[in-house]
C-alpha cells in the first residue's frame with residue numbers, strides 16, 4: 086500500500102513516510118493510492134483492538150503484525166477508557182427512531198480526539214524509526230480546543246518527540262484551557278495565540294513549509310511532524326470506529342448485516358467525517374454522510390453550491406472545535422471525487438489561498454452532493470436541542486453533538502429518510518458545562534468545577550474522572566504570542 090499527494094500524484098511514499106512527514110513537501114495531503122476491501126463477517130466477532138488491527142494492517146503494509154498489535158493494544162488498553170469498549174454505541178430508539186449515538190469521548194481527555202491521538206504517538210515513533218532513525222520529531226499542533234489536550238496527553242513523555250500546542254486565546258472553553266495549561270510532561274509546551282483557530286492553523290502550516298526553519302531544525306537532528314488531522318496517522322484510526330459501531334449494531338440486532346446506515350458527524354476540519362467516507366470506500370454500507378456545522382457554515386454552503394468561500398465572518402460559538410473556516414481534510418475528499426486530479430486540487434487550493442475562494446467543477450459538485458448532505462445549527466438552536474434531547478431521550482449531549490442532532494432532525498424533516506443512523510457523539514458534556522447548563526433552568530455558578538457538579542446533580546450523570554482530577558492541578562503554562570511571532574516561539578522552544 087503506497088500513498089500519494091493530493092497535489093502531486095507523481096509522488097509514491099510508504100505509510101511510515103506519510104505519517105513521519107505529516108504533510109507533503111508541496112503542501113498537499115497524503116492519501117492512500119487504493120482502498121482495501123474489508124470483510125465485515127470476519128471483523129464481526131473481534132473486539133475493538135481486533136477490529137483496529139484488522140483495519141490498520143490493511144493500510145500499514147510496511148509495519149509488522151507485531152508492531153500493529155503493540156500500537157493497538159497500548160492505545161486502546163482497557164484502563165485508558167471508561168467503558169469495556171473505547172467506542173460505545175448508545176441507542177436512542179425508545180420512540181421508534183433508529184438512531185444510535187457513537188460515544189467517542191470516554192478516553193483520557195473526554196473528547197473523540199483521544200481515539201486517534203492515543204495511537205498516533207505509537208504509529209509516529211515507529212514510522213520515524215523506519216524512515217528517519219535517530220531524529221527527534223517536533224510536533225506542532227494548532228488546536229480549536231480538543232486536539233491540543235488529546236495530543237498533549239498522547240505524546241506526554243514519549244521518547245524522541247517534542248510538542249508545541251497553539252490555541253486561540255479566546256476560542257476555547259474554560260475547561261479546555263485548564264486542561265491544556267495544567268498539562269504535565271517534560272517534552273511539551275502550550276502557547277495561547279492572539280487570533281482565531283484559522284490564524285493558529287495557518288501559522289503552523291507556514292512554519293511547516295518554511296525552508297529556513299526546517300534547515301535550522303535539521304542541523305539539530307530534528308524534523309517537523311504533525312498531529313493535526315492532516316496526518317494520515319490521525320485519520321486511519323478513526324476509520325475503525327465506524328466499522329465497530331456498525332458491527333456492534335449488527336450484534337445487538339438493531340440492524341442486519343448488509344443493511345444501509347447513514348452517518349451524522351459534527352464537523353470542523355473534516356477529519357472525522359472523511360474517516361467515515363474511507364470506511365465506505367472499504368465496503369461499509371453507508372448511504373449518506375450528514376455533515377453538521379455550527380454558525381460557521383462554510384461546509385453547508387459548499388455542499389449545497391460547490392463554492393467554497395472563506396470571505397465571510399468568523400464566529401466564536403459554543404461548539405468551539407467546529408469554529409473553522411478552512412476545513413483541511415476536504416482537500417482529500419475532493420481529490421477522490423474529482424478523479425484524483427492533482428492539477429485541479431492545486432488550482433483550487435491556490436485560489437483559496439490567494440483569493441479566499443474556489444468553485445469545483447459540476448461533476449465534482451454533483452459527486453459531493455450524491456454522498457453528503459450539509460446542514461447547520463446556531464448556538465440558540467443548539468441549546469434548545471440539548472434541552473429537547475434530554476427531555477425526550479434522557480440523553481445529555483455536549484454542544485458539538487447537539488449540533489449533529491439538530492442537523493439530523495432537519496435532514497429527516499426535509500427528506501423523510503428513516504435509514505438507521507449513527508450519530509457521532511464527540512465530547513463529554515462536562516467539557517462544556519457552562520453552555521450545557523443553559524439548557525437547564527438554573528442559576529449558574531462562576532467556577533468551572535462547581536458548574537460541573539451542578540450539571541451532574543441536574544442531569545443525574547457523573548463528572549468524568551479526568552475532568553474531576555483537574556481541580557487540584559497547578560497552572561503550568563502562561564505563554565502568549567501573536568500569530569506572526571509563532572515561528573520565533575518555535576525556534577526558541579526547540580533550542581535553535
Ligand SMILES: *Cc1c(COP(=O)(O)O)cnc(C)c1O
Pocket residue numbers: 196197198231232314351352353354355356357358406407485486511512
Ligand atoms: C475536533 C472536534 C470536532 C470536529 O472534528 P473534525 O474531524 O475536525 O471535523 C467535533 N466535535 C468535537 C468535540 C471535536 O473535538
